[in-house]
Amino acid sequence: xxxxxxxxxxxxxxxxxxxxxxxxxxxxxILKTDQVFGSKELAFSALADLYKGYVDxxxxxxxxxxxxxxxxxxxxAGNYWRVQQxxxxxxxxxxxxxxYIRHINIYIERCRASxxxxxxxxxxxxxxARFLRAANYFELVKRMxxxxxxxxxxxxxxxxxxxxxxxxxxxxxxxxxxxxAELDTAQQYLPDDAGVQDRxxxxxxxxxQSRAALYAASIAKYGAMTPSVSLPGGExxxxxxxxxxxxxxxxxxxxxLVNSHKYSLYMKKPxxxxxxxxxxxxxxxxxxxxxxxxxxxxxSGTIEAWTLNNxxxxxxxxxxxxxxxxxxxxxxxxxxxxxxxxxxxxxNGADYAYYDQETDIFKNRDARLAGTFILPGSQFKGKDVDxxxxxxxxxxxxxxxxxxFGGLAQxxxxxxxxxxxxGSGPIDGLEFGxxxxxxxxxxxxxxxxxxQIGTQxxxxxxxxxxxxxxxxxxxxxxxxxNKDSAAIFLNMIxxxxxxxxxxxxxxxxxxxxxxxxxxxxxxxGHELFDNKRWRIAHKVWNGQSISITDLDxxxxxxxxxxxxxxxxxxxxxxxxxTANDGKWIFKVVKPSEVTAAHRFQTGNYYSKxxxxxxxxxxxxxxxxxx
Amino acid sequence: MKKYRFLYYLxxxxxxxxxxxxxxxDNFEAPKTRFTGHLVYQGKPIQVKNTGDQISAVYFxxxxxxxxxxxAINVYLNQDGSFxxxxxxxxxxxxxxxxxxxxxxLENEQTHSDTIPLSLHGSTDMDIEVLPYYMVDKADFSIGTxxxxxxxxxxSKIITDNRAKDIESVSLYVNRTAFVDEDNKIAFGSIAGSxxxxxxxxxxxxxxxxxxxxxxxxxxxxxxxxxxxxxxISGVDDRIFSEIVKVQLK
Numbered sequence: 001x002x003x004x005x006x007x008x009x010x011x012x013x014x015x016x017x018x019x020x021x022x023x024x025x026x027x028x029x030i031l032k033t034d035q036v037f038g039s040k041e042l043a044f045s046a047l048a049d050l051y052k053g054y055v056d057x058x059x060x061x062x063x064x065x066x067x068x069x070x071x072x073x074x075x076x077a078g079n080y081w082r083v084q085q086x087x088x089x090x091x092x093x094x095x096x097x098x099x100y101i102r103h104i105n106i107y108i109e110r111c112r113a114s115x116x117x118x119x120x121x122x123x124x125x126x127x128x129a130r131f132l133r134a135a136n137y138f139e140l141v142k143r144m145x146x147x148x149x150x151x152x153x154x155x156x157x158x159x160x161x162x163x164x165x166x167x168x169x170x171x172x173x174x175x176x177x178x179x180x181a182e183l184d185t186a187q188q189y190l191p192d193d194a195g196v197q198d199r200x201x202x203x204x205x206x207x208x209q210s211r212a213a214l215y216a217a218s219i220a221k222y223g224a225m226t227p228s229v230s231l232p233g234g235e236x237x238x239x240x241x242x243x244x245x246x247x248x249x250x251x252x253x254x255x256x257l258v259n260s261h262k263y264s265l266y267m268k269k270p271x272x273x274x275x276x277x278x279x280x281x282x283x284x285x286x287x288x289x290x291x292x293x294x295x296x297x298x299x300s301g302t303i304e305a306w307t308l309n310n311x312x313x314x315x316x317x318x319x320x321x322x323x324x325x326x327x328x329x330x331x332x333x334x335x336x337x338x339x340x341x342x343x344x345x346x347x348n349g350a351d352y353a354y355y356d357q358e359t360d361i362f363k364n365r366d367a368r369l370a371g372t373f374i375l376p377g378s379q380f381k382g383k384d385v386d387x388x389x390x391x392x393x394x395x396x397x398x399x400x401x402x403x404x405f406g407g408l409a410q411x412x413x414x415x416x417x418x419x420x421x422x423g424s425g426p427i428d429g430l431e432f433g434x435x436x437x438x439x440x441x442x443x444x445x446x447x448x449x450x451x452q453i454g455t456q457x458x459x460x461x462x463x464x465x466x467x468x469x470x471x472x473x474x475x476x477x478x479x480x481x482n483k484d485s486a487a488i489f490l491n492m493i494x495x496x497x498x499x500x501x502x503x504x505x506x507x508x509x510x511x512x513x514x515x516x517x518x519x520x521x522x523x524x525g526h527e528l529f530d531n532k533r534w535r536i537a538h539k540v541w542n543g544q545s546i547s548i549t550d551l552d553x554x555x556x557x558x559x560x561x562x563x564x565x566x567x568x569x570x571x572x573x574x575x576x577x578t579a580n581d582g583k584w585i586f587k588v589v590k591p592s593e594v595t596a597a598h599r600f601q602t603g604n605y606y607s608k609x610x611x612x613x614x615x616x617x618x619x620x621x622x623x624x625x626x
Numbered sequence: 627m628k629k630y631r632f633l634y635y636l637x638x639x640x641x642x643x644x645x646x647x648x649x650x651x652d653n654f655e656a657p658k659t660r661f662t663g664h665l666v667y668q669g670k671p672i673q674v675k676n677t678g679d680q681i682s683a684v685y686f687x688x689x690x691x692x693x694x695x696x697x698a699i700n701v702y703l704n705q706d707g708s709f710x711x712x713x714x715x716x717x718x719x720x721x722x723x724x725x726x727x728x729x730x731x732l733e734n735e736q737t738h739s740d741t742i743p744l745s746l747h748g749s750t751d752m753d754i755e756v757l758p759y760y761m762v763d764k765a766d767f768s769i770g771t772x773x774x775x776x777x778x779x780x781x782s783k784i785i786t787d788n789r790a791k792d793i794e795s796v797s798l799y800v801n802r803t804a805f806v807d808e809d810n811k812i813a814f815g816s817i818a819g820s821x822x823x824x825x826x827x828x829x830x831x832x833x834x835x836x837x838x839x840x841x842x843x844x845x846x847x848x849x850x851x852x853x854x855x856x857x858x859i860s861g862v863d864d865r866i867f868s869e870i871v872k873v874q875l876k
Contacts, residue, residue, distance in 0.1 A: 226861070
């Protein structure tokens with residue numbers, strides 16, 4: 001038998017081998033350069049891969065990143081460490097993704113050399129690649145300070161001396177100048193169309209210029225407050241004299257975008273401004289405010305789990321959710337509609353303040369509070385979110401609660417057990433519950449199935465939107481001394497949030513600008529970088545424990561310490577036969593997992609450049625204070 | 627049966643080869659040379675934060691060239707300004723990163739920079755002289771029956787030229803254990819630098835949250851505590867402290 005096999009094998013080998021083109025066959029699993037750049041579709045899909053490399057620090061696909069800065073608390077056991085470590089390590093936020101830049105540079109070079117592509121396609125693709133490169137350099141300079149600017153693919157010639165590939169760091173201002181100039185060039189070849197929202201457009205170039213120039217300007221202006229955060233070669237730090245120039249660039253870019261009238265503030269649901277604000281982030285059809293977003297699509301492999309991760313536990317579609325808990329620290333910042341910073345009223349003299357409805361305590365506030373937070377007593381997907389911490393027995397002052405979601409216990413004077421805590425908690429130390437008393441609403445997808453592991457969500461991640469451009473414009477106008485127009489643009493944002501009385505120009509201060517950005521842009525990835533560029537990060541996260549009094553006093557103050565996450569818990573009053581029975585009281589709590597006060601040191605302003613990088617390229621100088 | 631015999635020989639050979647090869651060439655001797663000392667100013671150790679949290683503690687770097695990629699050995703300071711490291715003999719360069727510690731490095735006579743050449747041949751004890759912005763000369767602590775710790779401290783400004791920096795705040799820290807700093811404390815009290823009129827007599831108070839009337843500050847039968855005074859210099863992350871003092875309640 002065996003011999004037969006052997007003979008058959010030998011015969012087949014003889015028959016098949018040694019035909020002439022054996023070694024010159026094209027591979028079937030690899031596309032070659034001239035193939036990729038020989039067709040519009042393939043060149044476009046290579047470009048799509050570059051879009052995938054776009055770097056965000058905080059985004060909806062990594063919810064836990066939002067919990068490092070006391071804007072939110074991580075209600076998941078594996079992430080409690082984020083509120084238990086004091087110092088931010090120096091290498092946090094560090095990136096050095098020159099592999100990505102090389103991919104872009106190669107793409108640009110090959111696309112430019114292609115003869116098969118039509119000129120207009122070529123121009124747009126190259127402009128998009130340049131936009132992505134500018135975006136990446138902006139991200140690099142935000143985190144690392146000045147970095148080497150590489151615009152050509154570098155290739156080693158194996159001569160034994162790689163020093164010609166070693167480039168020194170550019171000045172911080174030079175990188176900003178490069179980003180701004182590249183965006184100037186790119187926007188000429190990009191569509192001037194507000195309907196293009198998940199690819200580069202002229203609009204996003206202007207929006208990015210508006211943001212980047214504002215960063216450069218504020219580093220120049222406020223860098224004077226932290227003189228030790230600079231390097232003699234200008235790799236870190238921008239001379240104060242340049243502040244005005246950059247503010248003007250930012251103002252010009254914002255104004256060009258505003259005056260193009262292609263974008264506007266989202267206002268599809270004027271009857272409920274909180275719903276309107278929430279819809280701004282999940283409504284993907286004809287959204288006039290979104291300028292540039294990372295898109296997702298159901299059933300395509302590009303889905304995101306923000307809603308799955310953060311859905312209210314009581315009505316969750318899986319046995320999880322509720323991870324991101326916005327803090328009381330943030331909730332306190334939303335003003336009452338009379339333009340005043342008002343702490344929540346918890347006490348009425350020595351007694352508690354009693355509220356008829358659980359939501360009453362949040363009444364008459366900035367509509368963005370209920371648009372950003374899922375508040376206790378509210379609904380999500382048409383169902384009660386069921387957040388309440390237990391019964392307050394008025395007669396004895398006791399709290400009756402349970403340590404499981406929706407747990408049962410017996411109230412005094414009753415002979416049966418009943419539910420004594422909400423299906424979402426809050427229960428201290430129990431993950432997936434609303435440990436601060438709140439859930440996040442921004443970017444939450446109201447569609448059925450968005451909370452299921454098998455479906456998830458296609459809500460996009462909004463990177464640039466018109467609302468931010470207006471805030472950028474207001475800030476630039478304020479810093480340039482034009483308080484009148486600063487007030488106009490700030491009020492546009494505030495009217496959408498339900499404020500009937502406009503702020504007057506004299507009321508516009510630095511603290512106001514900072515405050516407005518915090519409440520409007522919460523959970524959109526701005527907090528850390530804003531505090532860095534204003535050079536107040538070391539004051540906001542100063543490593544000192546804070547009390548609720550500190551929080552109340554700090555509302556509206558840009559540099560007020562915000563180092564520990566606090567929560568607000570609601571209790572149902574049990575006082576049979578009295579007027580207060582069934583009403584609600586509130587208590588401030590600090591989740592017991594919060595054990596450390598965050599500290600941002602001067603060495604955190606620019607992230608650490610890894611020693612490997614310095615070893616490979618001795619021309620790289622270290623960042624200050626590290 | 628043949629097959630098994632073959633396996634038997636194979637495993638025997640394997641064992642033999644392990645016996646021959648291991649435990650000789652590929653093991654180095656652990657470093658034995660001890661490098662110890664203090665960071666000092668005019669002979670007085672610089673008191674800093676304890677090393678527990680490696681991010682905020684004070685360290686200096688030892689560099690040794692000639693072994694491929696360069697990377698520093700970080701040597702962390704203890705609370706009393708002392709350090710100790712186990713190293714191989716050889717030539718090192720010692721650098722205190724400019725951001726480290728509440729002090730400036732002095733220029734080295736040999737290198738005319740802040741780099742200090744260090745050649746280790748056998749254990750070495752070496753004090754490194756630095757120039758602190760301030761020194762806490764003296765700090766005395768007392769405790770009243772109302773659980774209030776009172777400190778009187780005197781601080782002297784060492785750097786007075788154009789490199790001088792202001793005091794941001796002066797704080798008194800109290801802890802149950804011998805580790806006392808801004809992160810390890812049960813009580814603290816501060817005054818802002820702008821409120822200080824006389825550097826040589828600064829009075830600070832801090833109230834211990836526990837009731838100490840029974841001669842106990844909270845942990846089983848502990849009738850003592852540790853305290854020290856720290857100075858935060860504006861623009862400098864690391865504080866400079868006084869010596870840690872153990873205070874007996876009675």
